[in-house]
Amino acid sequence: MYRRRRLVVGGALLLVIALVVGGFAIAGAFKAGSEQASSTQTGSTAPSASAGTSAATPSSSASATPSATPSPTPSATPACNQNLVTVAASTDKPAYGAGENPVLTLKVTNGGTVPCEVNIGTSQMEFLVTSGSDRIFSSKDCQASSEDLVKVIAPGGSETANFPWSRTRSAEGCKAVAAAPGGGGAYYIFTAKLGSRASPKAVFQLN
DSSP: OHHHHHHHHHHHHHHHHHHHHHHHHHHHHHHHHHHHHHHHHHHHHSOOHHHHHHHHSOOHHHHSOOOOOOOOOOOSSOBOOGGGEEEEEEESOSEEOTTOOOEEEEEEEEOSSSOEEEEOSTTTEEEEEEETTEEEEETTTTOSOOOOOEEEEOTTOEEEEEEEOOSOOOOGGGOOOOOOOOOTTEEEEEEEEETTEEOOOEEEEEO
């Protein structure tokens, strides 16, 4: 009877020991599993090496400073006020004999108080000869080229351009014209134009 009681007690003790050992083993397994789960979760939220490099280092195109577009340097000399620019027309003689070709002169004057720029190129000039309502000649009709020529004119200063007229007719588009201006003491009118500005009329005579 005593022996059986000892066996029962011994068996109970072994069961307790087994439960304790098993508990530690289970606790260790849970602890290890928890640490592994924690490690796995942390790794999933942290950026990978390539992603971290991409996030930390901006690309060269994003970090490059855009270059500023240089603005054109304004001219030190302003364009002339058209209201202060005068255009005049003249001829080298008041009358011409047979075979003499008139020289038509355009003169532009700066009537302002400061130096200014004026375009006196062929793109702006016109030498126009008329007789009453008859349009005789224009330097624009058969002009070979149209060019700009900007000049700085001092206050009260002038620029001139001369045009030798061969006493021929012309038509718009440089169409051929058979007739020639008449002589015999006929009077003609020369008007000089520069852009939108026109001169007073200059009268001359062809013999």
